[in-house]
Amino acid sequence: MARIKAIRGMNDILPDQTPVWQFLENRVKEVLGRYGYAELRMPIVEQTDLFKRSIGEVTDIVEKEMYTFEDRNGDSLTLRPEGTASCVRACEEHGLIFNQVQRLWYMGPMFRHERPQKGRYRQFHQIGVETFGMQGPDIDAELIVMTARLWRQLGLEDAVTLHLNTLGNAADRARFREDLVNYLGAHVDKLDADSQRRLSTNPLRILDSKDPQTQALLDDAPHFHDYIDDESREHFERLCKLLDQAGVAYEVNARLVRGLDYYGKTVFEWITDELGAQGTVCAGGRYDGLVEQLGGRPTPAVGFAMGVERLILLLETLGKVPDAVRQQVDIYAMAMGDEAFARLFGLVDTLREQTGLRIQLHCGGGSFKSQMKKADRSGARIALLLGDDECRAGVVTVKPLREALEQRQVPVEQLADTLASMFVEDQE
Ligand code: ATP
Ligand code: MG
Numbered sequence: 001m002a003r004i005k006a007i008r009g010m011n012d013i014l015p016d017q018t019p020v021w022q023f024l025e026n027r028v029k030e031v032l033g034r035y036g037y038a039e040l041r042m043p044i045v046e047q048t049d050l051f052k053r054s055i056g057e058v059t060d061i062v063e064k065e066m067y068t069f070e071d072r073n074g075d076s077l078t079l080r081p082e083g084t085a086s087c088v089r090a091c092e093e094h095g096l097i098f099n100q101v102q103r104l105w106y107m108g109p110m111f112r113h114e115r116p117q118k119g120r121y122r123q124f125h126q127i128g129v130e131t132f133g134m135q136g137p138d139i140d141a142e143l144i145v146m147t148a149r150l151w152r153q154l155g156l157e158d159a160v161t162l163h164l165n166t167l168g169n170a171a172d173r174a175r176f177r178e179d180l181v182n183y184l185g186a187h188v189d190k191l192d193a194d195s196q197r198r199l200s201t202n203p204l205r206i207l208d209s210k211d212p213q214t215q216a217l218l219d220d221a222p223h224f225h226d227y228i229d230d231e232s233r234e235h236f237e238r239l240c241k242l243l244d245q246a247g248v249a250y251e252v253n254a255r256l257v258r259g260l261d262y263y264g265k266t267v268f269e270w271i272t273d274e275l276g277a278q279g280t281v282c283a284g285g286r287y288d289g290l291v292e293q294l295g296g297r298p299t300p301a302v303g304f305a306m307g308v309e310r311l312i313l314l315l316e317t318l319g320k321v322p323d324a325v326r327q328q329v330d331i332y333a334m335a336m337g338d339e340a341f342a343r344l345f346g347l348v349d350t351l352r353e354q355t356g357l358r359i360q361l362h363c364g365g366g367s368f369k370s371q372m373k374k375a376d377r378s379g380a381r382i383a384l385l386l387g388d389d390e391c392r393a394g395v396v397t398v399k400p401l402r403e404a405l406e407q408r409q410v411p412v413e414q415l416a417d418t419l420a421s422m423f424v425e426d427q428e
Helices: 018-034 048-055 060-065 084-093 137-154 170-185 193-201 203-208 212-219 230-246 308-317 338-355 368-377 388-393 412-422
Strands: 045-047 067-070 076-079 102-111 123-132 160-166 264-272 280-286 301-307 331-335 359-361 382-386 395-400 408-411
Touching (some): 018 102, 018 123, 018 137, 018 308, 048 060, 048 084, 084 123, 123 137, 123 308, 137 230, 137 280, 137 301, 160 230, 170 203, 193 203, 331 338, 338 382, 338 388, 338 412, 382 412, 388 395
Parallel strands (some): 331 359
Antiparallel strands (some): 045 076, 123 301, 160 264, 264 280, 280 301, 395 408
16 A cells, blocks of 8 residues: 655654754744743634635735635634734734733744745744734834844854835825836736736735846836835834844845735845745734734734744754754663663663753663664763673763763762763753
């Protein structure tokens, strides 16, 4: 029978990769914690209407990327393609928004039926941050400064650039959209196929087109920044000033529009050149209209989401994953003979408790040589050996595996201290 395989674009994350994921996740949690953000965990399935109403009917996601199915009750459900809508739903449902300020984050898989390629998958992971109840540019700046700090913590600060734009308010966007459609409508034949389609569905996305001829055409098109109202302009200027003060560099990119309908005012993306076309590792912006659009009271909101796979690709490409991250075991313990094993079995557990070191116990017997091979492969720095001789003498052989140091015999009662001192630098 043919073997069943994973679904295309949905990846297993194997044990040699999970340490890198954990490294990234831990750094992110640490940074978010320092800014006082709290975690929210949402279901991965929601009513289809939640996404249709929030993301917008004519966006790529809703038009062609959602995993939608009917459950046994005949309800239309969708695997979440992003987290913002779910986050708003959850907060509304539990009364976390009205008259309150929230700083939240979440992490987990998202699902979009896209063409799988490097940096683009059908199940991928985002770490998202959403804030509610703050309308000034101060919180926009905080989010951006926080991401900049994260890049520094990950060693990625030289690999990403910040693109920044303002989308103004809904009425100005509508005026601009109309003028843009009129202008581009007169040159339809010069537009790429995607942009031709978007002309009637989501014309602002055309600004985003990578096609050179379309981009050339846009040079003479109406300019978005001529349409921005005073309030949005001032909001943007104050944001830029805060970023200047914080020493965060940015490029104002008037053609940066986000794929989703709900953004207004601030939008931003962190982009890298290292990953080809899938260069956006973090994207977000302000969405003051969304809570109301989903049935709540008008609430200012701003957030962003990072693509975990892309960040990991970037870390790997640039060699920024510290070696220690991949090392899962400090010590490999092995015994020769049943009696020695029985003693070692209890001893290693005491050592784990006393030292906090990661100790892997060899199980399954075998020759000294084959056990040594496994010890070497485990990545451990030190092997502990216990045989009949050691048992009789009340010692354990401590054998360095990575450094050119002599092995030595250590009395059992001194073992915990000896091992702890050997790992002392790593623990700091
Ligand atoms: P793109 O333009 O690359 O399709 P997007 O605008 O659709 O991105 P968002 O919805 O803003 O992406 O999601 C935020 C981040 O999530 C992206 O910047 C990216 O890092 C990541 N991301 C989005 N879609 C995928 C995917 N299919 N596979 C892997 N990562 C993704
Ligand atoms: Mg997309």
